[in-house]
Amino acid sequence: MxxxxxxxxxxxxxxxxxxxxxxxxxxxxxxxxxxxxxxxxxxxxxxxxxxxxxxxxxxxxxxxxxxxxxxxxxxxxxxxxxxxxxxxxxxxxxxxxxxxxxxxxxxxxxxxxxxxxxxxxxxxxxxxxxxxxxxxxxxxxxxxxxxxxxxxxxxxxxxPEKLLEEKGLTPAQFIDLKGLMGDPSDNFPGVKGVGEKTAIKLLTQYESIAGILENLPNLSKGIRNKIETELDMLHLSRKLAEIxxxxxxxxxxxxxxxxxxxxxxxxxxxxxxxxxxxxxxxxxxxxxxxxxxxx
Incomplete structure (x- = not known):
């Protein structure tokens, strides 16, 4: 322990x-x-x-x-x-x-x-x-x-089974989740305007931040603009979130x-x-x- x-x-x-x-x-x-x-x-x-x-x-x-x-x-x-x-x-x-x-x-x-x-x-x-x-x-x-x-x-x-059942995510996706939505308690923003519900939906569909970025043309215009505008912060937030x-x-x-x-x-x-x-x-x-x- x-x-x-x-x-x-x-x-x-x-x-x-x-x-x-x-x-x-x-x-x-x-x-x-x-x-x-x-x-x-x-x-x-x-x-x-x-x-x-x-x-x-x-x-x-x-x-x-x-x-x-x-x-x-x-x-x-x-x-x-x-x-x-x-x-x-x-x-x-x-x-x-x-x-x-x-x-x-x-x-x-x-x-x-x-x-x-x-x-x-x-x-x-x-x-x-x-x-x-x-x-x-x-x-x-x-x-x-x-x-x-x-x-x-x-x-x-x-x-792993409990995490998948509760969040619908793998442990690796949990890092990407924090990269996308940020963490107010640790004071890093992620992508402004992307909350937990949207982040989980994106990860469920595209598996990872890398997968989301590869499929930017397929995203709605609003979500695509948010991610493109905050691309540097997205990568930084993921780095901050990762243990x-x-x-x-x-x-x-x-x-x-x-x-x-x-x-x-x-x-x-x-x-x-x-x-x-x-x-x-x-x-x-x-x-x-x-x-x-x-x-």
Whole structure:
């Protein structure tokens, strides 16, 4: 299981702060995002019982995508003040679970996730724990994103069949979809005036962006003009949308084997003053290995 660290941390923050109350230690250190993070992580481990676990992180705001398109993610504001000190602390927490933290400057966590998934999917079944549907482009029979839905223990596991049934698209077409329609959350526009419905219709008919461009004369005048006007942005948006699976990242697979030590976890929970989890016997129990690791 590859954990999308930022996805879990932000989800944990907003799930525990919507009322305006922020959990803090007796020393005033905010911990609400970390509390949510460890609960989500434990629940997924208990549910899916992975033999190996690692956690991938973004390493700063700027990546190669900002060099390609300076406005990339420029629409995002600063993170909440109470979340900032939890960015470093959560990695210490992950360490206490004997789970490796992985990240490479200049790349997003998704790029590390994609690279590792691609490299090791011939040895292990890979599951990606995230709330980010961008990972649907990574779907294969051996790579299955687990999309976290609202609430605890609410997951959607994607296979090629599931993606085709739900979207009518292959994983490769999912990249072209984002190239055509853009992504407001990442602040790149795609082709102005082409929404999801039109993009899916075009991809269903012509299979890919390349196929659409080969058949421009067959398109309606309005759609053809939009694409021709935004041709450069179409190609750039597709490049921005595609997860880069050639990141210079190395992992030691044997260090990812799930081997959590109860004493280390309890000591960390005590440091964070997570009394509720310490009293909950099922929390530690849910982390214990009940499958044989594959090396």
């Amino acid at each position: 590859i954990i999308d660290g930022m996805a879990l941390l932000f989800r944990g923050f907003y799930a525990t702060s919507y009322s305006g109350y922020i959990m803090k230690t007796s020393k005033g250190v905010p911990t609400n995002a970390i509390y949510g993070f460890v609960k989500y992580m434990q629940d997924a481990i208990r549910t899916f019982q992975p033999t190996h676990v690692l956690c991938c992180w973004d390493m700063g705001a700027k990546t190669f995508r900002n060099e390609l398109f300076p406005a990339y993610k420029a629409n995002r504001g600063e993170p909440p003040e109470e979340l900032i000190p939890q960015f470093d602390l959560v990695k210490k927490v992950v360490d206490s679970f004997n789970i490796p933290n992985i990240g490479v400057e200049g790349y997003e966590a998704d790029d590390c996730i994609g690279t590792i998934a691609k490299k090791y999917s011939d040895q292990l079944q890979i599951q990606i724990l995230t709330g980010d549907r961008d990972t649907l482009q990574l779907v294969t029979e051996a790579v299955q994103p687990i999309i976290m839905k609202k609430g605890m223990s609410n997951y959607e596991v994607y296979t 880069h699976c050639e990141v210079p990242v190395e992992i030691e697979l044997d260090k990812c084997i799930r081997n959590m030590e109860e004493e280390k976890i309890i000591a960390m929970l005590q440091e964070l003053e997570f009394e509720r989890l310490l009293k909950d016997g099922s929390f530690i129990e849910g982390l214990k290995v009940n499958v044989e690791p594959l090396v």
